[in-house]
Amino acid sequence: MACGALPAVDKQLLHTETWLTHRLAELDGHTHEPLLRRFATWHLLPTLRARAFLAWLDERGLDLPRCRQADLDAWHATHPKPRRRALAAFLTWAMNSHHMSRLDLPALPRGNSAPLTRRRRLKLILRAATDDQMPLRARVTACLTLLYAQPITRIMA
Template identity: 40%
Template sequence: MDSGVLPHVDRQLMLYQRWLSERLATIEGPEHRRHLQHFATWHQMRRLRSMAEKGPLGRSLTSQTKQEITQAGAFLTWLADRGHNIEHCQQADLDAWHTEKLATRRPAQTFLRWCMKTSRMSRLTLPPQVINQDQAPLHLHRRLTILRRARRLVLLYAQPVTCIVRFTVDDVLDAPAPPSPSGWQIRRPLCRSPSLTSCGPTSSPASTCPTPAAEAHSGSSPAASPDSR
């Protein structure tokens, strides 16, 4: 191939074809083997060859393709244990399949969509991808709320950004605050962690984080700060 006598073949594609032949040989049911062979030939290999023409295939791509075959075979076996074949698969079967080990079984959805598209099974509903709240992207209004609260920490307590980013939940006390001129309530942060008494690079007064006791001694109140002027 290097000399141009033979056509170039992508290495990852060649390795996958070898793996596929060995994998299909381990499938006992001829009907299951036929479905997987058709899926690999008419869907996976077509996609891989098209991508290989544009550049070398990555190992992660072929690994994902192997997972699709593995989980598709596991689904066919699981479905047969329930007394059904792919042609008579019902919505209750798909729901039960995805109830456990969703992340592990998700690669089978490529095979299931292909079966629906080629009329090998009824058109059913696959569960959507679940996004945890911690992984969901912040919406614009949520970003603006965070920025407003950070700005108040800078204005009310003269805290630099290097100090604000080190705040944790344990460093903040929730205290009732009067309605703001904008008509919405804000949480008044009162720093209480001794480790944050000097957050900046120097221990100047501007970088000192006031404690509730210091506020009570001075008689000052955060409500009488620049926001209430």
């Protein structure tokens, strides 16, 4: 994050997600755990992410009714895909409820891209290991991802 290779993280949201993960782990095997996990995933976390978007607007001196397409596009360009996907439901509701202007939500790609071939992955690992022009943090992240297939979101956390 410090060198710009990774997007800035909302620390309150990250702490809440961590806390929630630990609490749900304590309930592992309990009959209510699946229900609580679904509630947290589909209601609690999207609500918190919507608040993060509203805080982002506040930092720019805006509120939801004055949010324009350029503002929404700027937010989408600077935040990771999981946050963009989670915010879409809130923005759709806000537009349908006339709390904000009707804006175009950027299309989010669906599904996974084709997996890397072995040859392509080895070339990328070699580049990450030897290219001194890349920032060190970006090189380490690339190596972890390519060697251990760790999702970027887990590396960020």
